[in-house]
Amino acid sequence: MKLLNVTAGAVIAATGFCSAAFATTDLTMWYHGAGNKVESKIVNQIIDDFNKSQSDYKVALQSFPQNSYNDSVTAAALAGNLPDILDMDGPIMPNWTWSGYLQPLPIPEDHFKDFLPGTKGVYDGKLYSIGLWDAAVALYARKSTMKELGLRTPTLDKPWTKDEFMSALEAAKKSGKFDYAIDLGMSDKGEWYPYAFLPFLQSFGGGLVNRETYDTAEGVLNGDAAIAWGNWWQSLFADKLAPGTSQDPAAHETGFIDGKYAFSWNGNWNAVKTMDKVDDVEFLPAPDFGNGSKIGGASWQFGISASSTAPEGAAEFIKFATQDKYLAEFSDALGLIPATKSAAQMTKNYKTGGPLAVFYGLSEAQAEKRPVTPGYVVDSKVFQKAAADIADGADVIDTLDSATDQINADIKRNDGYKKN
């Protein structure tokens, strides 16, 4: 009995010694895809492949539901509990960087030179995050509707002007066949608002905040261009061209497919599903309201936390995960735009002549990032409220003035978002 114990002890000691000799560093990773079966499967696959491909590092995944992901990360940062690798929605990166959650990727930027601009999270001249895909928004339409209403099909080179766009909506309304001419997704209150609607404001010539200095919104968010945008935006709802803020989430989801809406301003993540149900759907580029067609850029991206003790391991993983084959796999499963051209060719939707290839062009040509500033967290909320209030009939100028005041007060409260 005693002998057995001794041997067992020796064995344990020996294995302990062995594993110490070939030490694997454990890395933790957080991802926003809890509850999303398809996404979880691919992420788990990548992690498995990575863990098998080498023996220096072992990545363990913790998934969070997307809706509350930012709250979870912020709480963890407050409590000093961040993982090594975490993913994040593009526009929040500057805030997390400024707050000290993140460190620059220890990967030469050259490594990602073929990546779409929207997938690279650059702040203060350094690359902090990199995405496997970008997302894009387009105007969903039916070929049959376009024909019936006698509308010119807009292209990337020659998009609809504001007048063309408005007369298309009026024509759809006049036909009497639709509940509303266009579904803007007003039920999706949250980041969708700045992501989808800020580009309209930018195309009008306005913006959320002065993007040269990032120290004021005066004249940008409440200047003449912004007021023109506000009046136009309000008219969409006042003239019953689009369902307003109280839109049913369900109606947003099925309205275009059921033929209740003639057009839908929608993300490419819904494109695959829509193509399954609507044979002749086509994806049109954003209208040009005077300063070029614009859509939002930057989707989810990977970064490394400042507190990580093994950033080189985390970097290894990120390099591993950003291989073309995984970019293509994600794209095929979720319908998102793969980050590189070579990966796009490997996908069924984005290869040359593929049904969604137009989105790759959209993203390359029109994508404009939301303001790259730590204050964006607040700016986004202010914009959400202003866009909703104007849609609900609030006075345009007063609302924009008030939004401007709020953004300026926040900048002031944070000493211009500079590091002291």
Next chain:
Amino acid sequence: MSVIGSDNRNLRLGVRYLVLILIALIFVLPLLFMVMSSFKPSDELLRDTSSLRAFLPVGQLSLDNYTGAFERAPVGLFVFNSIFVTGTTVLLSLVICSLAGFSFVFLQWRGRDVMLSIILATFIVPFETIAIPLLLEVSKLPWLGLDGLSWGWLDSYRVQIIPWIADGLTIFLFVQYFKGLPGELIEAARVEGASWFQIYRRVVIPLSGPVIATAAILKFLIMYNQYLWPLIVVQQEQYRPVMVGLQYFFQLNPAWGEIMAYLTLITVPVLAFYLVLQKAFIASIASTGVKG
């Protein structure tokens, strides 16, 4: 004459039941909508909201939403976590708050009234407003576990339980109830030489069925429906409760069928808890009625 009288009585009885049933419909229809929808495909359940079909088991019924919900999230684990955290908190809360209530009502001690006012004032602090300072606090608290001393309470059951045990409202409930108990009983027991703890155990608690049931139900509901707190103090899936789990179902396109199935699944344990407690509750009221 008697025939008319009995007719009349039957009619009045009928009207009474009619009123009761109409009111019952108001309370039950939205929940019926939830349960019925959980058996329908998402697009159908959305379409049905335009008619009375929403409340009826019609159309393509299946358990697909339930299997879908279990595939999407570890539903069993979430329900277990919630029940474990809730059950433990409720039990500890009943003991600690009733002891405190007893002390405030029946015992004379220095600082009692001031202390009571302070404690009662605390239940007007909405939790949402102290969540962040509390998070900072618990992330630094020590814990003496089986594996020695450690710092920080995050990612555990205890962080979901201990801060919630004592609260002003529960103590207030006990204080309010104890005040209504006949003081002679306590004095009699005191004269007979019983200790304060014996009085608490053998005289006061047996008379406190209704308040215990009320406090337990209220605490149960608060605990079972926790969302903000576990969201910020728990990072690992293994400790997540049901309301955080609900977020798993709100993807870019919410799966309404599965959401309804999940809502039904997480509501059943609560209903069961209430049905069980309601019996004890009625029994205790009946017994105090006899004594009163």
Next chain:
Amino acid sequence: MRSSLTSANRAGWAFALPGIVLILAFIITPFFLGVGFSLTNQRLISPNATRFVGLENYREMLNIAVVDLQAKTDSAGKTVTDADGQAEFPRLRSITRNPDTPQYHGMQEWFRWVSGDTAHVVIASDVVFWKALLNTCIFVLMVAPIQAAIALGLALLINQKLRGITIFRTIYFMPVVVSIVVVSLLWRFIYSGQNGLLNNMLSFLSFAHFQPVDWLGNPHTALGAIITMSIWQAVGFHMVIWLSGLQTIPPTLYEAAAIEGSSKWQTFRYVTWPGLRHTAVLVLIVITMQAFAIFAQIDVMTKGGPLDSTQTLVFQAVQRGYGMQNIAGGSAISVILFLIVLVISMIQRWLTRER
């Protein structure tokens, strides 16, 4: 006597201590931390050091003023009127963005009233706060009496001796055990303006005479819709509290009343109601406190909209603290809410004190 008192002193502390310690550690301490934050520029997280700012956050929130706008006049000095014959006024930005009146910079209109050629405009630095405060008060003033009364009515109704009455009691209580988040999700389908269950049922009951209302999308109905739903959800709980109060009234009192031939109303007035004294205090206080904390319904259903018609204090505290990462501002709202509720509960306790 003395020794008994000392023993009571010691026992008293011992009995109350666990509860006191827990409340001190997990409610009072974080609350005072929050009070501290409200006097600084504390962010949820920031690389910059926190600074003491005194009452600045409160000043920013409470700052309010009345300014007058004179109607526009044409070259002849006549008042310019719009199509409806109403006097036209210059825009507010002619004051709030005017370099000559720096004291009004950053302020917005809350509401105005017009007398003749002058518009009196109430402007505030934080209009949303004032609207949230007003809405919260309306919510409490509506919910507390209505819910308490309906709950008492239901309690009387199910306190009858009828066969199967426990089934009804269980049904009436059911919404209480469903999470308010769940309830809010369900009621979004009910209140929907396009395909909502409520509109469809009203239209059915009125033989299609009823015009559909966008309950949550209309600033005039949104708060009312949320009040109704909140009462629906919580009334069962207070019904049970009333019921337990009703059942502690000795049946002998009712028998005596019956012998004296008192009417139903008299029985209620002189037997039932006095017996419910303690219960009434309890119900009213609990409802008021819960109503002041209204948050989840707003978060799930309206996010404060449309046009701020459903903003509430706790929703704003959370929105600022988490959404906008402004812990200081969120904490300041919490402190104000605490003070308001404290005053109200003191008034309530004074009104219901034992005489």
